[in-house]
Amino acid sequence: MTAAREGDRFTMAVDVELRIKFLGVTAYLYQLDYREVWEGGRLISLEGKTLDDGDEDFVRLTRVGDGFRIDGTGYTGPANGDATPTSYWNYDAAFDGGRWISTQSGKLFDMNFRTSSWNQGGEQVDASGDFETRLFYDADREWRGCVFDAGGVDCEYVQTDPGPAFRTLLQG
Numbered sequence: 001m002t003a004a005r006e007g008d009r010f011t012m013a014v015d016v017e018l019r020i021k022f023l024g025v026t027a028y029l030y031q032l033d034y035r036e037v038w039e040g041g042r043l044i045s046l047e048g049k050t051l052d053d054g055d056e057d058f059v060r061l062t063r064v065g066d067g068f069r070i071d072g073t074g075y076t077g078p079a080n081g082d083a084t085p086t087s088y089w090n091y092d093a094a095f096d097g098g099r100w101i102s103t104q105s106g107k108l109f110d111m112n113f114r115t116s117s118w119n120q121g122g123e124q125v126d127a128s129g130d131f132e133t134r135l136f137y138d139a140d141r142e143w144r145g146c147v148f149d150a151g152g153v154d155c156e157y158v159q160t161d162p163g164p165a166f167r168t169l170l171q172g
Contacts, residue, residue: 001089010038014087014103020153028053028153034103036085043068043093046085050104059106061085072106079108091141095125119144 013035020028034048046061059072066081082097100109109130118124121139134147145158
């Protein structure tokens with residue numbers, strides 16, 4: 001994850017590569033590359049491409065008025081402006097509307113959230129609905145990890161180095 005701020009514009013670029021190996025041979029490969037652009041705390045655009053164990057997906061999202069126009073392999077059409085990408089790093093936006101936009105395919109997900117305590121003042125958010133994941137945030141509500149299904153295998157990602165404060169950077 002890399003982030004940059006220029007004035008009121010904030011850009012988040014994400015590059016994910018996940019390999020599950022069995023006896024030294026890659027049994028599952030997932031690659032996701034996308035870029036989000038935010039202005040004034042509002043998502044303006046998102047563009048991404050994915051290779052999911054041989055299947056290719058894409059998404060292009062642009063803000064149109066108070067909503068979005070999405071063109072992707074999972075969905076093409078409008079979306080309400082309270083929908084947010086499945087990038088998880090932006091706590092303030094992630095749980096507002098109950099609808100997520102796949103950063104992989106543009107598919108819209110209706111979601112429910114249950115929050116509990118985690119790790120010295122942080123929060124664990126169990127997200128369920130059209131899919132399930134568990135997200136972890138520190139006391140400053142910076143995203144620190146998740147548990148997700150990767151080709152039928154539960155994977156857990158937790159940052160060992162806290163890294164930059166993306167949420168704080170977004171807020172300027």
